[in-house]
Amino acid sequence: MATGLLNAEIADQIETTCRTAIGDSLRSVTYFTRDDYEQLYLREDLERDADLSTFIGHEWRGFKTAQTAYQQSELGDYNYTIRVFDNGFLIRVTSDREGVFVTTDGLTIKDFEEVATAVETVLSDRAIQ
Known part of the structure; x- marks a missing residue:
């Protein structure tokens, strides 16, 4: 599905x-x-009709809002967000x-932590290059 952003x-x-x-x-x-997106994977049984540009705008603003709101919180640094919906996460x-945002069927908190850590590593390695 690559379009050239990456x-x-x-x-x-x-x-x-x-x-994995x-x-x-x-x-x-x-x-x-902030300005663009690229859907890297979509499972075959799902419709290709999601309004991703709206999702992206919301997720980017949501990140900035969460990052600012929780700065210097006793909770520590902001790491990632999990959203729960009727049909997935x-x-x-x-x-x-x-x-990167990833949608899934049901997972455990441990599964979310594993994917968040793995994606953070890929993005961090990319920033260093």
């Missing part, structure tokens, strides 16, 4: 990381920046310049 190697690495961490419960993977891992 090079194919990084896009493949993010998708593979999510598929989540397995068959993975629904979709979308990479985004969304996990958002974001840095100051890019992010």
